[in-house]
Amino acid sequence: MVGATGAVGRITLELLRDRGHQTVRAFASSRSAGRHLGDLVVEEATPEALGAGDLDVCLFSVGGAASRELVPHAARGGALCIDKSSAFRLQEGVPLVVPEVNGERAADHSGIVANPNCCSIPLSMVLAPLRDAAGLHAVRAATYQSAAGAGSLAMERLLEEPVDGHDLRMDWDFDGIELDEESKIRAETRKILELPDLPVSATCVRVPVLVGHAEAVWVETVDPLTPHEAEQIFAGATGLRLEQFPTPLGATGLDEVLVGRIRRDSVAENGLVLFLACDNLRKGAALNAIQIVELLLPTRAAI
Amino acid sequence: MVGATGAVGRITLELLRDRGHQTVRAFASSRSAGRHLGDLVVEEATPEALGAGDLDVCLFSVGGAASRELVPHAARGGALCIDKSSAFRLQEGVPLVVPEVNGERAADHSGIVANPNCCSIPLSMVLAPLRDAAGLHAVRAATYQSAAGAGSLAMERLLEEPVDGHDLRMDWDFDGIELDEESKIRAETRKILELPDLPVSATCVRVPVLVGHAEAVWVETVDPLTPHEAEQIFAGATGLRLEQFPTPLGATGLDEVLVGRIRRDSVAENGLVLFLACDNLRKGAALNAIQIVELLLPTRAAI
Numbered sequence: 001m002v003g004a005t006g007a008v009g010r011i012t013l014e015l016l017r018d019r020g021h022q023t024v025r026a027f028a029s030s031r032s033a034g035r036h037l038g039d040l041v042v043e044e045a046t047p048e049a050l051g052a053g054d055l056d057v058c059l060f061s062v063g064g065a066a067s068r069e070l071v072p073h074a075a076r077g078g079a080l081c082i083d084k085s086s087a088f089r090l091q092e093g094v095p096l097v098v099p100e101v102n103g104e105r106a107a108d109h110s111g112i113v114a115n116p117n118c119c120s121i122p123l124s125m126v127l128a129p130l131r132d133a134a135g136l137h138a139v140r141a142a143t144y145q146s147a148a149g150a151g152s153l154a155m156e157r158l159l160e161e162p163v164d165g166h167d168l169r170m171d172w173d174f175d176g177i178e179l180d181e182e183s184k185i186r187a188e189t190r191k192i193l194e195l196p197d198l199p200v201s202a203t204c205v206r207v208p209v210l211v212g213h214a215e216a217v218w219v220e221t222v223d224p225l226t227p228h229e230a231e232q233i234f235a236g237a238t239g240l241r242l243e244q245f246p247t248p249l250g251a252t253g254l255d256e257v258l259v260g261r262i263r264r265d266s267v268a269e270n271g272l273v274l275f276l277a278c279d280n281l282r283k284g285a286a287l288n289a290i291q292i293v294e295l296l297l298p299t300r301a302a303i
Numbered sequence: 304m305v306g307a308t309g310a311v312g313r314i315t316l317e318l319l320r321d322r323g324h325q326t327v328r329a330f331a332s333s334r335s336a337g338r339h340l341g342d343l344v345v346e347e348a349t350p351e352a353l354g355a356g357d358l359d360v361c362l363f364s365v366g367g368a369a370s371r372e373l374v375p376h377a378a379r380g381g382a383l384c385i386d387k388s389s390a391f392r393l394q395e396g397v398p399l400v401v402p403e404v405n406g407e408r409a410a411d412h413s414g415i416v417a418n419p420n421c422c423s424i425p426l427s428m429v430l431a432p433l434r435d436a437a438g439l440h441a442v443r444a445a446t447y448q449s450a451a452g453a454g455s456l457a458m459e460r461l462l463e464e465p466v467d468g469h470d471l472r473m474d475w476d477f478d479g480i481e482l483d484e485e486s487k488i489r490a491e492t493r494k495i496l497e498l499p500d501l502p503v504s505a506t507c508v509r510v511p512v513l514v515g516h517a518e519a520v521w522v523e524t525v526d527p528l529t530p531h532e533a534e535q536i537f538a539g540a541t542g543l544r545l546e547q548f549p550t551p552l553g554a555t556g557l558d559e560v561l562v563g564r565i566r567r568d569s570v571a572e573n574g575l576v577l578f579l580a581c582d583n584l585r586k587g588a589a590l591n592a593i594q595i596v597e598l599l600l601p602t603r604a605a606i
Contacts, residue, residue: 138570142445142519144471144508163462166512167552168447168580170564174547177566186569199570203519203578205447207510209469216445216506218521220570249470261473263480266489267441267502267523275506277471 002027002045002070003061004037007152008084012059012286013037019290025055029066045070051077057297059289060084075111080296082113082289089114089188096191099291100239101128106295113292117181118149118213118284119204120188122257122276125283127219129237130230130272131193135222137270138199141185144207144214146248149280155210166208179204212248213284214277221270227262230272234259239283246277254279255287305330305348305373306364307340310455311387315362315589316340322593328358332369348373354380360600362592363387378414383599385416385592392417392491399494402594403542404431409598416595421516421587422446422484422507423491425560425579428586430522432540433533433575434496438525440573441502444488447510447517449551452583458513469511482507515551516587517580524573530565533575537562542586549580557582558590 001016003009004026016024026037027045035042043049045066050058051073058074060067060083067085075081088094095105096114101124106113116124123141130136147158150171172179186200225233234240239256246258257278265271278284304319306312307329319327329340330348338345346352348369353361354376361377363370363386370388378384391397398408399417404427409416419427426444433439450461453474461469475482489503528536537543542559549561560581568574581587 140443140521140568140570142506144447144510159466161466163464163466163511164513165552167515168510168512168517168550170548170550201521201568201570201574201576203445203564203576205517205519205578207447207471208466208512209471209510210467212470214471214508216508216519218443218504245473247471247473249468261506265443265504267443267504271504273504273506275508 001025001059002050004028004040004042005032005035006061007148007155008061008281008285010037011281012061012290013040015282015286015290047073050074050079053077055079057082057293059293061285071112080109080113080293081111082115082292084115084285084289086117086184088112089116090191096188097292098124098192098288099295100125100237101192102194103295106292113296115285115289115292116188116192117184118280119143119145119181119185119215120192121284121288122213122278123185123215123217124189124192125239125257126217126234126259126274126276127189127193129233130219130221130225131195133233134225134270136193136195136198137220137222139189139201140218141202142216143202143204144209144248145204146207146209146212146280148211149213150206158208158210169206170204171206172204209248211279211281212251212277213280214246214248214275217274217276218265218268219272219274220268221272224270225272227264227272230262230274246275248277251277251279255283257283304328304362305353307331307343307345308335308338309364310451310458311364311584311588313340314584315364315593316343318585318589318593350376353377353382356380358382360385360596362596364588374415383412383416383596384414385418385595387418387588387592389420389487391415392419393494399491400595401427401495401591402598403428403540404495405497406598409595416599418588418592418595419491419495420484420487421452421583422448422488422518423495424587424591425516425581426488426518426520427492427495428542428560429520429537429562429577429579430492430496432536433522433524433528434498436536437528437573439496439498439501440523440525442492442504443521444505445519446505446507447512447551448507449510449512449515449583451514452516453509461511461513472509473507474509475507512551514582514584515554515580516583517549517551517578520577520579521568521571522575522577523571524575527573528575530567530575533565533577549578551580554580554582556585558586560586
């Protein structure tokens with residue numbers, strides 16, 4: 001695990017242990033090298049250490065710049081690299097994988113598989129079964145993203161912030177038109193669903209919640225679907241759990257994406273409105289990456 | 304002011320004083336009668352006291368049930384009643400007024416003018432100039448509503464809640480399909496804008512922010528409008544203030560509705576996406592009510 005001391009890194013180590021993956025090493029920046037994480041001693045993530053050839057799988061959760069620097073070394077050293085940054089997600093030849101949606105694409109890798117953005121994962125999990133049943137015409141989403149999505153420092157800041165200082169934040173890069181988080185959701189959802197022209201419009205907002213992302217979603221399908229039919233479709237889909245009112249706290253610690261508040265969108269002919277929530281550190285990040293590994297190297301899941 | 308000890312009541316008293324309204328009395332339930340609010344002593348809001356005939360204007364902020372009981376007595380006693388509950392909003396013959404949008408309707412009252420919901424007010428303020436410039440085809444909104452919208456007890460609860468207990472909440476009545484808050488936004492926006500068939504789809508969410516509501520809005524207009532044209536239109540509209548990233552904390556204490564993040568909606572032909580924020584206790588409630596009074600009884604605005 002590279003980036004082992006971060007919010008996603010720590011959950012990853014926890015999940016690896018729980019799922020029976022026994023030979024694990026922890027890497028992080030020089031600042032954290034030497035620290036203890038349970039019975040692991042953190043090693044420094046250098047190109048040499050990661051490229052030495054003795055790693056089967058490298059899970060990266062270190063941000064775009066560090067991933068761009070380190071991932072190629074680990075891949076050249078022979079490790080299967082699962083990268084959680086945005087560095088390789090849209091690169092041709094790099095599969096962008098949500099196992100329940102396009103798991104079969106993972107095998108097309110050349111050493112690197114990208115893990116989608118923490119909002120793209122639950123969104124595509126809800127959209128894929130609708131695409132299969134009725135086709136997709138258009139998607140709009142307003143997000144309610146937690147501090148955990150911005151890393152463990154953002155979580156600490158929120159924990160220390162007086163409640164009357166709580167605000168909505170838009171702490172992403174802005175290209176003059178939209179936030180990069182909004183562009184990512186569009187581009188990644190298209191790639192995961194293999195619908196390169198799907199119209200997707202997202203508005204991203206950070207809310208003062210510690211863990212768990214939620215999204216208010218409007219979907220237009222090609223063929224009509226009643227809310228009840230959509231509910232039946234979700235009930236039969238892997239990784240989704242129906243809930244009347246999904247919330248981030250309700251999703252925290254769960255592996256499933258919660259989906260509910262499904263109703264007709266009075267605005268569009270074949271429109272549905274729904275609400276989803278998901279533990280952004282688990283299914284939105286760590287769990288999805290581990291599931292990709294288990295898909296590609298099933299025999300490594302010990303026990 | 305009836306309901307003087309509540310979150311909206313207290314801001315109303317503050318605004319009345321600031322705006323030069325000098326002869327003010329404070330009413331509340333028997334529980335609060337006798338309490339001091341500055342130099343006012345709270346009187347009990349009974350049908351007899353409010354209907355005695357010595358009140359020119361009654362501002363009500365007491366919830367639907369209490370309004371239904373008390374407002375008719377005050378109106379019969381000759382007071383102009385501005386009611387902030389949902390009790391009379393959709394009643395025929397009761398104007399539902401946002402002064403900047405349909406101020407001319409206020410004069411049609413028969414003793415009662417209704418103050419819209421705290422989300423309907425800023426939404427209709429942003430939609431009205433777009434309606435005038437290009438016609439409205441459809442509206443979708445996802446809300447980010449603060450604790451203050453649920454009253455001062457909800458604010459106290461949030462102030463005492465540990466940050467890791469913060470969650471999104473959907474603390475409104477549910478009719479089996481949507482929340483009553485969502486139905487209100489549809490019905491009120493149609494009445495205020497005088498577009499009885501306008502398709503409006505809202506998803507309402509309470510966020511752990513103390514004061515200030517925000518909304519992510521998708522608008523489809525009849526005629527095309529560029530984001531730049533929309534910006535120009537908002538810049539010329541009374542009560543709106545352009546801001547790159549409107550937030551609830553940024554709107555707190557302001558009289559204006561903040562609007563920004565205006566961009567093309569890639570999903571619809573004539574679609575715009577925008578984000579608004581507003582102090583729900585001021586323009587979303589107290590200030591709007593006082594502005595209605597000043598519209599109808601301009602000479603009472605002393606100084």
